[in-house]
Amino acid sequence: MKKYLLLILLTLVAVAFCMACTSDSEEDEDNNGDNSEEVTESTEDDLVENSVFGTTVSVSFSGTSATVTNSVTGVSVSQSGADVVITSTVEGVEYLLSGTTTSGSFKIYSDYKFKLTLNGVDITSSSGPAINVQSHKRVFAVLADGTTNKLTDSKSYASSTEDQKACLFSEGQLIFSGSGSLTVTGKYKHGICSDDYVLVRSGATVTVAAAATDGIHTNEAVLIDGGTVTITSTDEGINCEEGVVTINSGAVTITTTAASAKGIKGYGNVTINGGDIVVTTKGGDGSEGIESKSILTINDGNIAVTSYDDCINATGSLVINGGTIYCYSSNNDGIDSNGTLTITGGLIVSSGTTSPEEGFDCDQNTFKITGGTILGVGGASSTPTSSVSTQRSVIYGGSGTSGQYISIVSSGGESILNYKLPRSYSQMTLLFSSPSLISGGSYTIYSGGTVSGGTDFHGYLSGATYAVGTQLATFTATSVVTQIGSTSSGGGGGGRW
Secondary structure, three states: OHHHHHHHHHHHHHHHHHHHHHHHHHHHHHHHOOOOOOOOOOOHHHOHHHOOOOEEEEEEEEEOEEEEEOOOOOEEEEEEOEEEEEEEOOOOEEEEEEEEEOOEEEEEEEOOOEEEEEEEEEEEOOOOOOEEEOOOOOEEEEEOOOOEEEEEOOOOOOOOOOOOOEEEEEOOOEEEEOOOEEEEEEOOOEEEEEOOEEEEOOOOEEEEEEEOOOOEEEOOEEEEEEEEEEEEEOOOOEEEOOOEEEEEEEEEEEEEOOOOOOOEEEOOOEEEOOOEEEEEEOOOOOOOOEEEOOEEEEOOOEEEEEEOOOOEEEOOEEEEOOOEEEEEEOOOOOEEEOOEEEEOOOEEEEEOOOOOOEOEEOOOOOEEEOOOEEEEEEOEOOOOOOOOOOOOEEEEEEEEOOOOEEEEEEOOOOEEEEEEOOOOEEEEEEEEEOOOOOOOOEEEEEEOOEEEOOEEEOOEEEOOEEEOOEEEEEEEOOOOEEEEEOOOOOOOOOOOO
């Protein structure tokens, strides 16, 4: 009996020990903000208002010195002039930065997530990052309401065994909130970098005024849930090395200058659910606007991309379900999928350059159209796949002159397409798909003429009155895809006409 009682006792002790370990692990995860799974959207843990920060350490910069006010047990401070280093072993701490330094920095080691409030601070570093977070925990970067904050790093960094590759660098998650503004100038490498993910919440204004390489660089994800993000960078505007890029809302403006630099680049999926997005890539070959090395999905939003190379490019597949999208490439395709291309809705105007470049390009893969208003012009065009498309398309081949109207008018006199060409083509291939193209309907294609009234979306005029010009061709939409004139299919999508 004693043997059995001892066995039961040992079993109970083992169970209690395991439960304690599990509890400690869960508490540690909650307190520290670790995140080991792929981040595709923000969570309740990303909201600073869901955490409690009951103690405050204040750092006030002035010239080449700083005053630190600290009465928190578990927080130690070392300081050299205006270079402040914090080491924290306690949770629930807010660090409040203010003032101006012309040669200073803020560096922190923390065992727990913390709140970093920028309360009208201007830091220029002379030997490394302006703010350097050597912690794998969540950083709630709160831009205090009504404040203007500035960070500038040095062109070269002091030697260190630690990872430090941005003006504002964090090993952990970096979450921006508040209604103040932050301007970052990255002279050494990136403007803002997290080795985990960056999240911008509604109300925050984040500007990367310049970056020697990427504007915002992460490993896991870039999530924009609102606010205003403006980036001017040499290399990528937004670059996510391993995970995803998701834009849900907000205003995002990106300009890049180097050859091969992308405006938005994700090695994982890139998803745009909304927002006002303007991307300009001024470099040479490879300087694409928005690129996903996996799946690129656009569900909504107002998007305008002007690029040297492809405006929008997906390695895996490209899906457009809605939004208003404008693409203008000066040397390649407007929209390019290396895999399949599916369009179910939205208004899309895509301009590629002369042959063999295309308004829409998906090589020999499936090109499915089931809805939306789609206008592509270039030297060539992929052909919608008739067997899977449910909305009719017409492909017209001819020539065109910059500033000239190309119009399609129904037999009943309805003008269903009025488009002002943005450049000249000796060989032009125009793809148009719209719910207005009805089965068996008869149409006439015109060039020239005059257009009055209506709404202008980058040369595409809806609801306008058209006075006809020169008749080019007529067609009847008996097939899902109709070809008129001399066209170039580029790398067609497998359709038949």
